[in-house]
Amino acid sequence: MENISLTVLFSVLIALFLCSAFFSGSETALMSLNRYRMRHLAQTGHRGALKAQRLLAKPDRLIGLILLGNNLINILITQLATYIGYRLYGDIGIALATGLLTLCLLIFAEVAPKTFGALYAERLAYPAARVYALLLKPLYPLVWSINLLSNTVLRLLGVRANEAQQQALSSEELRSAVNEAGSLIPRKHQRMLINILDLEKATVEDIMVPRNEIIGLNLEKDLDELASELVNSQYTRLPVYVGNLDQVLGFIHLRKVLALIYEDRFSIDELRLLLKDPYFIPEGTPLNRQLINFQRERRRIGLVVDEYGDIQGLVTLEDLLEEIVGEFTSDPAARSPEVIPQADGSYIVDGGIHLRELNRVLGSHFRLSGPKTLNGLILEYLEDIPDANTSVLIDHYPIEIVQIKHNGVKTARIGPRLHR
Known part of the structure; x- marks a missing residue:
């Protein structure tokens, strides 16, 4: 060298x-x-x-x-x-x-x-x-x-x-990946993806219409009264029952029955022939699983039942999809008639509103691990049925009970969140 x-x-x-x-x-x-x-x-x-x-x-x-x-x-x-x-x-x-x-x-x-x-x-x-x-x-x-x-x-x-095997991303890791995507994914699409991941954390009880708020057709009513309810109904599908909701016969689609009314062929027997068998959903079913069940069963509406078979509420495909894409209207009043803004910055809220919806509408942070409704949250916190004008502080939100009805909170006023 x-x-x-x-x-x-x-x-x-x-x-x-x-x-x-x-x-x-x-x-x-x-x-x-x-x-x-x-x-x-x-x-x-x-x-x-x-x-x-x-x-x-x-x-x-x-x-x-x-x-x-x-x-x-x-x-x-x-x-x-x-x-x-x-x-x-x-x-x-x-x-x-x-x-x-x-x-x-x-x-x-x-x-x-x-x-x-x-x-x-x-x-x-x-x-x-x-x-x-x-x-x-x-x-x-x-x-x-x-x-x-x-x-x-x-x-x-x-x-x-x-x-050694490559591990798949967990839901939390995938959520972090979506949040950190930045401009690669539009903000609206990011929210939708996060909402899909959050479906597994919620159950049908979180979005169902409570039993006492379900609107249906009672076949014990007069025929003219039933026809009037059908013509003026704001819903496309209605449960049909005899006497009470536990005796449900099925669901009726207004498109099928209105033709009978206008053609003057409406009768109880004709109505029964148009019924679709009721579809029952066990309480505790996660929303991601129920979305798949709706698709598999080709259903858009179902009744939530408890372990004893008693009907607890009603869930629709529209309610479930709103958990993913958000409300289908941008009008705040139409979006949530249960939440009415006041001039002083507070809100008059219906006691039966679901906490998930309340958090979504107000941007609040009420805990979701316990009761599902605002009424349930207040009653659990006080461990008693309060009188009107009672005020409480829950999760740093001042809440004033405005009206009590049927042993529950009918309406309440929620003020802005107090800083710690």
Whole structure:
């Protein structure tokens, strides 16, 4: 090597440093790749993503290849730098080369390329994956031997490389990913995705119309009175029963029965023929499960029953979809007639309103783990039926009972949230 000029030796040394930087940076880049984005790109035919996906499917093989190349290059750098130092300054040059080489390797072959790989993972990882795919073919026997020895050591320690599996995102991790998407997903769509994830946290009791508020047809009424209720109904589907709601016969669609009324063919018998069998929903059913059940059963409305079979309320597909997309109207008064804003900044609220809806309309933060309605929340807090004009502070919101009816809070006034 004494006949080789120092210029050539320095050129080779620089080239080796670049190779070492490539191995170090590409290792970090490949391990920092967003696996879900990589999978998406691979499905669209991105060659670099396809090769990276195949390499990362066997991480022990990839790491073995990278470390084999990186260590080989670093050994060559050490030998060459030591020789150059010796040629320039003799024995002192060897010591100088060792100190300088440590600093150069740390900066130019480790910290800088690894930082670049972490910051620009895709820019470096996908081209590097093509290089590694080519290197793996001739070096496979050597890499396989190294992996065999390293995996044997791991097995002795109770670790098996083939047992490692990629974990799917939990709902909380997916929620964080959606929130951090920024401008990649429109804000409205982000809210819808979050609402879908939140469906599993709510049950049908959280959105159902309570039993005492269900509007239906009682076949014990006079025929003319039934016809009047049908013509003036604001709902498309109504439960039909005899005497009380526990004797429900089914649901009627107004589109089918109004034609009979206008053609003067309306009768109880004709009405019964148009009924669709009632659909019952067990209480405690999560909203995400009920959405699937509605789709599977091809239903849009159902009655919620408790463990004894007693009807507790009514749920519609529209109510469930509003949990995802929000209200179908932008008019605040039409959106929630149960919440009436006042001039002083407070709100007159119906006691039967669901707390989830109240939180959505007011932006409040009433806890949802207990009672489902405002009336239930107040009664649980006071452990008694209050008198009108009683005031309480619940979850930092001042609440004044305005009206009591049928042993419950009919209306209440909610003021702005008090700071702690």
